Amino acid sequence: LRKSRQIAHTPGLRTLPFIGNAHQMGKTPNDIIHFFFGNFYKYNQGNFRIWAGSYLNILITDPKDIEFILSSKSLITKSDIYDMLHPWVGQGLLTAKGYRWQSHRKMIMPSFHFKILQEFQEVMARNSTKFMKKLSEASRDDSIFDFYELVEHLTLDILCETSMGISINAMHNPHTKFAKSLAFICSNISLRAYNPLKRKLSTYRFFPEYKEYCNALKILKEFTYDVINKRIKLIKLEETNQAKETPTEEISKRKMAFLDNLLSAKVDGRSLTLHEIYEEVSTFIFAGNDTSSSALSFVTFLLSRHLDVQQKVYEEQLSIMKDHDLKANATYHQLNDMKYLDLVIKEAQRLYPSVPVIGRHTEEDCTINGKFIPKDTSLNLLLMALGYNDRIFPDPYRFKPERFDPLYGDELPKQFEYVPFSAGPRNCIGQKFALLQIKTVVSQMVRNFEILPALDELESKDGYVCTKFVPHGQPRPKMHKYDPRLETVLTLKSENGIMIRMRERK
Numbered sequence: 001l002r003k004s005r006q007i008a009h010t011p012g013l014r015t016l017p018f019i020g021n022a023h024q025m026g027k028t029p030n031d032i033i034h035f036f037f038g039n040f041y042k043y044n045q046g047n048f049r050i051w052a053g054s055y056l057n058i059l060i061t062d063p064k065d066i067e068f069i070l071s072s073k074s075l076i077t078k079s080d081i082y083d084m085l086h087p088w089v090g091q092g093l094l095t096a097k098g099y100r101w102q103s104h105r106k107m108i109m110p111s112f113h114f115k116i117l118q119e120f121q122e123v124m125a126r127n128s129t130k131f132m133k134k135l136s137e138a139s140r141d142d143s144i145f146d147f148y149e150l151v152e153h154l155t156l157d158i159l160c161e162t163s164m165g166i167s168i169n170a171m172h173n174p175h176t177k178f179a180k181s182l183a184f185i186c187s188n189i190s191l192r193a194y195n196p197l198k199r200k201l202s203t204y205r206f207f208p209e210y211k212e213y214c215n216a217l218k219i220l221k222e223f224t225y226d227v228i229n230k231r232i233k234l235i236k237l238e239e240t241n242q243a244k245e246t247p248t249e250e251i252s253k254r255k256m257a258f259l260d261n262l263l264s265a266k267v268d269g270r271s272l273t274l275h276e277i278y279e280e281v282s283t284f285i286f287a288g289n290d291t292s293s294s295a296l297s298f299v300t301f302l303l304s305r306h307l308d309v310q311q312k313v314y315e316e317q318l319s320i321m322k323d324h325d326l327k328a329n330a331t332y333h334q335l336n337d338m339k340y341l342d343l344v345i346k347e348a349q350r351l352y353p354s355v356p357v358i359g360r361h362t363e364e365d366c367t368i369n370g371k372f373i374p375k376d377t378s379l380n381l382l383l384m385a386l387g388y389n390d391r392i393f394p395d396p397y398r399f400k401p402e403r404f405d406p407l408y409g410d411e412l413p414k415q416f417e418y419v420p421f422s423a424g425p426r427n428c429i430g431q432k433f434a435l436l437q438i439k440t441v442v443s444q445m446v447r448n449f450e451i452l453p454a455l456d457e458l459e460s461k462d463g464y465v466c467t468k469f470v471p472h473g474q475p476r477p478k479m480h481k482y483d484p485r486l487e488t489v490l491t492l493k494s495e496n497g498i499m500i501r502m503r504e505r506k
């Protein structure tokens with residue numbers, strides 16, 4: 001009651017004793033995203049509150065408040081939903097707080113230097129070419145297939161090679177223990193988030209699937225530690241061999257990986273412990289995998305429905321790659337020239353951001369732009385709502401990449417009005433990596449394939465997307481079975497997959 005009075009400045013639906021708003025949120029992750037947007041529109045595109053029992057959540061959608069929180073040096077502790085990641089990634093950069101986060105952020109920054117990214121791009125390109133073969137098989141006979149299911153193996157292969165320097169070849173062996181355990185843990189975290197009894201390990205241990213969860217975790221840990229230990233041995237061997245000046249084949253093949261930077265990095269004048277290295281490598285894989293698969297899936301989905309935009313992307317490819325093999329990979333510099341593709345990716349992240357919500361926990365009472373927020377409140381920054389705010393993006397349900405073109409200066413969002421990679425001190429450290437990867441894959445894909453909707457009649461003729469949100473209490477618009485039913489916990493996904501077709505370009 002005391003907290004209710006303190007946050008009277010923020011509206012919200014009526015609550016029931018003990019359960020708060022839990023009964024209104026629906027049953028599935030898709031219901032929850034509609035519940036968020038229903039409130040967003042009901043409360044005039046502003047902030048609103050949700051009580052999960054006695055736990056206060058404020059959903060922040062006001063760009064001024066988002067700016068305040070993201071720029072703050074004190075509001076950087078993550079909310080309790082990230083606790084579910086601790087058993088796997090521990091205190092890696094994404095979940096760490098305080099001095100630990102600050103010092104590790106500084107230490108990791110150089111790993112994303114553009115010279116290193118250029119090396120990583122070679123890995124992205126090689127794996128992208130393998131992926132084209134997978135797409136060719138999946139699209140045979142005009143089949144409708146789930147793009148997400150395929151692309152998640154591609155991003156895993158790229159991340160394992162760039163982070164640990166090893167190829168696990170998940171695209172060809174999706175059933176290896178590591179690939180399966182990773183997929184299991186990621187979806188496990190998503191599903192548990194909606195069940196208060198499953199969220200905390202103290203109660204989750206009584207559920208039957210807890211054993212499977214522990215097994216998957218064990219496999220991930222053993223595998224990652226094993227790779228790190230082998231890498232350390234290899235580097236030692238390399239040093240000895242260098243002294244003898246006769247490199248073995250294994251050593252000469254060794255490509256720089258994120259892990260190598262961690263092995264040589266120093267924090268407060270000391271090397272990282274094995275455990276710290278494990279945590280950062282696992283964080284790199286977790287933070288990069290689902291986010292990249294989601295981004296690639298929704299760009300591809302939008303291109304499948306908006307063939308006029310796809311044609312423009314294709315024409316840009318023809319003009320940049322004119323003297324080169326059209327089916328091959330673009331170079332780092334050619335990718336830099338693909339400006340229209342940049343606009344398409346930006347617009348796709350506006351409509352379908354890979355990370356729709358980020359959470360902060362208030363460790364003390366605080367004031368945000370004059371509004372009092374009590375201690376122990378979860379601040380959920382609904383980044384996705386910014387993209388659907390018609391005061392920032394007029395006609396928001398229209399897929400219009402040109403709205404990000406600097407030539408349309410009046411329509412460009414201000415600094416904190418469009419933040420799919422977050423902003424401020426805790427922004428995404430992997431942003432450039434992610435964009436390079438998306439461009440590498442999409443550019444090659446568009447030159448190799450026509451990307452088509454699951455059924456011809458699903459093409460958008462008027463430029464509008466199939467997603468629709470309505471104010472809370474209004475009936476939800478009907479959707480086709482091949483329209484994505486969005487769901488979100490840490491990343492945005494589609495409950496029913498990303499169903500498309502592809503046709504090889506002659």
Ligand code: HEM
Binds near residue numbers: 291429431433
């Ligand atoms: C489209 C792809 C991606 C999107 C949209 C995205 C978005 C974000 C967002 C919104 C955050 C802030 C999270 C928060 O405050 O809780 C974040 C943090 C982070 N991201 Fe990404 N990300 C993407 C890809 C990647 C990739 C590929 C990597 C690594 C290779 C990565 C590594 C990280 C890390 C380590 C953090 C934590 C940074 C910190 O707290 O200092 N991300 N990302």
